[in-house]
Amino acid sequence: MALIPAQPxxxxxxxxxxxxxxxxxxxxxxxxxxxxxxxxxxxxxxERHRGPVVxxxxxxxxxxxxxxxxxxxxxxRVYRSRATYEPTAKFTTWLFRIATHLALNWVRDxxxxxxxxSLDEQIADGxxxxxxxxxxxxxxxxxxxxxxxxxxxxxxxLPAKQRAAVLMHKYQDLEYAQIxxxxxxxxxxxxxxxxxxxxxxxSRLAHMAG
Amino acid sequence: xxxxxxxxxxxxxxxDYCAQSLSPLQTVEFERHLNECGNxxxxxxxxxxxxxxxEAWTPIPVSSNFDARLYARIAQEQAAPSFLNWxxxxxxxxxxxxxxxxxxxLTAACAVLALGLYVKTPDAPVAFPQQAQxxxxxxxxxxxxxxxEQTLEDLDILTPAAQSPTGSx
Numbered sequence: 522m523a524l525i526p527a528q529p530x531x532x533x534x535x536x537x538x539x540x541x542x543x544x545x546x547x548x549x550x551x552x553x554x555x556x557x558x559x560x561x562x563x564x565x566x567x568e569r570h571r572g573p574v575v576x577x578x579x580x581x582x583x584x585x586x587x588x589x590x591x592x593x594x595x596x597x598r599v600y601r602s603r604a605t606y607e608p609t610a611k612f613t614t615w616l617f618r619i620a621t622h623l624a625l626n627w628v629r630d631x632x633x634x635x636x637x638x639s640l641d642e643q644i645a646d647g648x649x650x651x652x653x654x655x656x657x658x659x660x661x662x663x664x665x666x667x668x669x670x671x672x673x674x675x676x677x678x679l680p681a682k683q684r685a686a687v688l689m690h691k692y693q694d695l696e697y698a699q700i701x702x703x704x705x706x707x708x709x710x711x712x713x714x715x716x717x718x719x720x721x722x723x724s725r726l727a728h729m730a731g
Numbered sequence: 732x733x734x735x736x737x738x739x740x741x742x743x744x745x746x747d748y749c750a751q752s753l754s755p756l757q758t759v760e761f762e763r764h765l766n767e768c769g770n771x772x773x774x775x776x777x778x779x780x781x782x783x784x785x786e787a788w789t790p791i792p793v794s795s796n797f798d799a800r801l802y803a804r805i806a807q808e809q810a811a812p813s814f815l816n817w818x819x820x821x822x823x824x825x826x827x828x829x830x831x832x833x834x835x836x837l838t839a840a841c842a843v844l845a846l847g848l849y850v851k852t853p854d855a856p857v858a859f860p861q862q863a864q865x866x867x868x869x870x871x872x873x874x875x876x877x878x879x880e881q882t883l884e885d886l887d888i889l890t891p892a893a894q895s896p897t898g899s900x
Contacts, residue, residue: 575793593801601733
């Protein structure tokens with residue numbers, strides 16, 4: 522893919538769009554440049570959102586290779602629809618709507634069961650890697666592993682929509698309105714989803730207190 | 732302030748407090764409430780515990796070849812025939828189409844149309860005004876013939892031949 526340096530737009534239509542989104546966010550501005558054919562802006566968007574999208578999907582599907590595959594699909598769809606992109610909402614809202622849609626489809630299609638076996642193995646590997654990096658004691662390592670296993674199970678036990686809402690709320694710092702748009706439901710529905718999800722998590726993780 | 736444990740609608744403040752996304756003024760107000768409300772302080776403690784547990788869940792790092800794989804896929808798509816790319820855009824939209832949103836007014840329009848057709852269609856076949864007029868004319872003719880027959884019968888009775896053969900009074 523040819524990478525072209527970002528150039529200011531000469532097209533008055535694009536200028537108008539950019540003025541409209543100036544207050545909205547920098548990402549939408551970058552995406553408008555991608556629409557013009559500026560691939561450097563796409564690289565910048567990828568750099569900014571690669572981590573959050575992969576991490577969100579990893580926590581949703583709890584499988585590293587599947588989460589990366591889905592994240593690739595998210596960015597591929599972003600790039601594919603660059604020509605028709607309209608900055609009607611924050612870029613992150615749109616991005617997480619795509620990611621949520623793909624993750625919910627993956628969960629709905631029952632692919633989760635097929636990957637369950639490899640999931641445990643991969644998660645265990647991931648945990649080992651994370652824990653080793655910090656050089657903790659064996660006892661700390663075991664405690665951490667047990668704790669994280671319970672957290673993962675508690676998150677995994679949530680209905681897919683509640684899970685997505687909690688992950689966007691907790692890790693992506695999205696506002697209620699943004700989560701609502703990503704999940705294609707009302708803001709009050711999101712609050713209700715979050716309340717029920719955190720209630721379930723409180724009861725499942727209550728024994729970990731203290 | 733309303734106790735967040737009493738109404739689900741007010742629970743938002745509890746979540747926002749734990750996420751530290753309340754304004755300073757709201758935080759002070761909510762902390763004042765926490766000092767007085769045992770239910771809320773217990774709930775906040777439990778929520779903070781959940782929050783901290785989730786905080787500790789660090790994701791695995793992204794593969795170093797993630798971008799390279801993505802650009803390879805993009806290049807592959809760009810090299811593909813344009814109709815394939817067009818198909819992909821149609822069949823794999825970035826966000827799902829909201830079919831139900833367009834289905835609601837469409838269903839409502841169909842229902843109104845069906846109702847209209849049902850009301851306008853009587854049990855008997857619909858007759859055009861001209862046909863109806865002809866039908867009325869035929870009906871009138873039929874009554875006239877009956878009347879004529881009846882009249883003729885009455886006349887037969889009244890004629891002398893139809894009376895008794897003697898004809899005497």
